[in-house]
Amino acid sequence: MQYQAPRWLPGGHAQTIWPVLFARRHEGPAPEFRRERWTTPDGDFVDVEFLDDPQAAAMNGHAADRPLLVLFHGLEGTVQSQYVQAFAAVARARGWAFAMPYFRGCSGEINLAPRAYHSGDYVEIGWMLDQLRAAHRGPIIAAGVSLGGNALMRWAEESGDSAAATVKAVCSICSPLDLTAAGHAIGKGFNYFVYTRMFLRTMMPKALGKLKQHPGLFDRDRLMRVRNLYEFDDIFTAPLHGFRDADDYWLRASAKPHLARIRVPALLLNARNDPFVPARSLPEQSHVGPQVTLWQPKGGGHVGFPAGRPPGHVWAMPGRVADWLAQHL
Structure with a gap:
């Protein structure tokens, strides 16, 4: 090919x-x-x-x-x-x-x-x-x-x-x-300013909508301080799907x-x-x-x-x- x-x-x-x-x-x-x-x-x-x-x-x-x-x-x-x-x-x-x-x-x-x-x-x-x-x-x-x-x-x-x-x-x-390698790569430099911010523009409102559905599901104040996908996964994706934290998620899901x-x-x-x-x-x-x-x-x-x-x-x-x-x- x-x-x-x-x-x-x-x-x-x-x-x-x-x-x-x-x-x-x-x-x-x-x-x-x-x-x-x-x-x-x-x-x-x-x-x-x-x-x-x-x-x-x-x-x-x-x-x-x-x-x-x-x-x-x-x-x-x-x-x-x-x-x-x-x-x-x-x-x-x-x-x-x-x-x-x-x-x-x-x-x-x-x-x-x-x-x-x-x-x-x-x-x-x-x-x-x-x-x-x-x-x-x-x-x-x-x-x-x-x-x-x-x-x-x-x-x-x-x-x-x-x-x-x-x-x-x-x-x-x-x-x-390899989610760990990719996750850290997307959070640096040009990748952060273009791709990370693009994804967070849609992911953050969805997470807030999920919190409105299920009050207490996660800490809203922590979510509002999220700057990259690692922090988002640590607060939202990992705990909602049975992982200890973002590191555990990226390791076990790869x-x-x-x-x-x-x-x-x-x-x-x-x-x-x-x-x-x-x-x-x-x-x-x-x-x-x-x-x-x-x-x-x-x-x-x-x-x-x-x-x-x-x-x-x-x-x-x-x-x-x-x-x-x-x-x-």
């Missing part, structure tokens, strides 16, 4: 930011979606976006018989994220069904339970995949972007041999497989230490100039088992991978990921 970043867009930051703001996301019309709401075992809910493509269904048979690509989004991702649009369009072009489950609280409506979502939530990933497996007759392949990819790999690790009964193959894209346990074909895609994920933290071949393929191109940024002439497009990387996944159908 090859990827060469365009000469007109040099550097990891440019290759991260430009695709979000300016690059084309799909060929042809924008993908259209229909939403379903599922009730979770703890009485909460999650929303799921399904690609609504009647023409493809008519050409390729009933949607339940076609391959289903499941995409797990990244931190604060939505169906409008450029990578979701690109993956959905790639699936549409191949005649595949497509689903993007929202993590709790990310679909535009605050969830009900005294919890949210986190990078190692493999139990939630497994439950979502089980629902899709029960409803879909055709083969399932799954990919996760950034946070969603780490959680997906944690599910594959914990599932071991049984993962193959649910999915044919999995892929993580620009995922912080997929990197357990990659050798994966027993289903897995592709780990990470650009070596990703501003969020230091190249030194990426897994090496000695860290993984025979089912795992590492793809670490020099360029691409964080979930950017722009291609073509200005303004560029972002469907080249999803297309190559789909090519790899299709080999295992």
Whole structure:
């Protein structure tokens, strides 16, 4: 697999930011979606976006018989994220069904339970995949972007041999497989002023909404003093999801230490100039088992991978990921 970043867009930051703001996301019309709401075992809910493509269904048979690509989004991702649009369009072009489950609280409506979502939530990933497996007759392949990819790999690790009964193959894209390294990297320098502050602009109001739902859930004064994702995770994410503190969360939720346990074909895609994920933290071949393929191109940024002439497009990387996944159908 090859990827060469365009000469007109040099550097990891440019290759991260430009695709979000300016690059084309799909060929042809924008993908259209229909939403379903599922009730979770703890009485909460999650929303799921399904690609609504009647023409493809008519050409390729009933949607339940076609391959289903499941995409797990990244931190604060939505169906409008450029990578979701690109993956959905790639699936549409191949005649595949497509689903993007929202993590709790990310679909535009605050969830009900005294919890949210986190990078190692493999139990939630497994439950979502089980629902899709029960409803879909055709083969399932799954990919996760950034946070969603780490959680997906944690599910594959914990599932071991049984993962193959649910999915044919999995892929993580620009995922912080070493959460400690990535968490500290995003809190420094340019990363702090641009990316950390961007994420906190949406995460802080959600946390305050959760506190209004469940008074006493955490210390509001401490939250209001948060300056970075480490402090946010220490006050909010970690204790709400059963971790002692941010250090414990980042250590136990990281997929990197357990990659050798994966027993289903897995592709780990990470650009070596990703501003969020230091190249030194990426897994090496000695860290993984025979089912795992590492793809670490020099360029691409964080979930950017722009291609073509200005303004560029972002469907080249999803297309190559789909090519790899299709080999295992």
